[in-house]
Amino acid sequence: MSHSLRDHASQKYCAVLGAEGVGLGRWHANQHQWLGSREFTCDAAQPAWEAALQVLAALLAEHTVRGGQLQVLLSARFSRFCLVPWSDAISHPRELDAYARACFENLYAQPLDDWRIVLSPEPAGAARIATALPQALLQGLQALGRDSHLRLRSVQPYLMAAYNRCSAQLQQGDFLFVLAEPRRSVLLLAAGGAWQQVLAQGCADSDQALQALIERTCELYGEQMPRVYLHAPGRGDVPQLAAVQLCQPASEADPLCAMWRAVA
Incomplete structure (x- = not known):
């Protein structure tokens, strides 16, 4: 029995990219189903997220995922976190992004040009929690979504x-x-x-x-x-x-x- 396009669109998947493995779950018609997981290994020259994406692609192919929505949860292994103090001198989103990057670079002692930074919404005067995610990982997830006809609904640190x-x-x-x-x-x-x-x-x-x-x-x-x-x-x-x-x-x-x- 074949599924209609509408059936595929109603499928919702959630991938968990853990520190050493990748798992995949599905929601459909209020039913939760765990589809399974696989471990991954990577050498010192390979970013861990590359190995994780390869395993996720294999899981999606194994379960013949073709259409629906995809939510991704990322282990702290793939994320960096930083406290961004309040500054009265910041008046524009572009300045805030530059300020957050400077906080990260000060903490990790390296530039984050190829990382996307997201800040928590906080009231005026309060420090923010900033999260940095590898831009190449996000692009890889978008490409996987296109290949499987999945709409990438969200990518979020598990934290x-x-x-x-x-x-x-x-x-x-x-x-x-x-x-x-x-x-x-x-x-x-x-x-x-x-x-x-x-x-x-x-x-x-x-x-x-x-x-x-x-x-x-x-x-x-x-x-x-x-x-x-x-x-x-x-x-x-x-x-x-x-x-x-x-x-x-x-x-x-x-x-x-x-x-x-x-x-x-």
């Missing part, structure tokens, strides 16, 4: 998708939001109603390593320990930490599937 999904569970006041992806963690520190710190780094998948990372970040806070919120979608067990567990998905053997279900 932002997870925070937006979990934000309703966060209480008023100062807090530390911790995203523990497999092999990498990102921490967002908020105090006084504004962002104070964003930190992304490799972290072993153990309670001890994660607890040490949280404690080091809280030392930057300098005062009373803020409330800690933890989202750990790739962990098969519930971390035994002094933190509020957020969006804890059902147990999944595949961490990419757990990430997908947590924000689906």
Whole structure:
């Protein structure tokens, strides 16, 4: 039985580009279906996103994806994050972009000419969280979408998708939001109603390593320990930490599937 063009258009896919693998899920007629995942490897001369795109192309071909919408969630491995302080001297979007790039270059000690920068919307006077994504990765995703007749609906760091999904569970006041992806963690520190710190780094998948990372970040806070919120979608067990567990998905053997279900 063949599908009509309208059937194809109603298909919605979500690809999760993880630190070491790529997964693919589908929504159709309010039904959620995990299609599977594959690991990827890359040599030192190859950007990790190239290997991830090759695996995503293979997954789309394997499941004969021809038409619909595609949403992409990116691991912190493919993203860079930076705190952009407020500046009264900025009066134009072009100036803000240049200012954000200067903040990134100061932090990473290298230019980001081939990266796209997106800033979080914040009220006047408050610092912003900036995200940088490789321009070539975004172009590669657009090309994959064209090849599979998919409309690229959005490309979003998993950090932002997870925070937006979990934000309703966060209480008023100062807090530390911790995203523990497999092999990498990102921490967002908020105090006084504004962002104070964003930190992304490799972290072993153990309670001890994660607890040490949280404690080091809280030392930057300098005062009373803020409330800690933890989202750990790739962990098969519930971390035994002094933190509020957020969006804890059902147990999944595949961490990419757990990430997908947590924000689906």
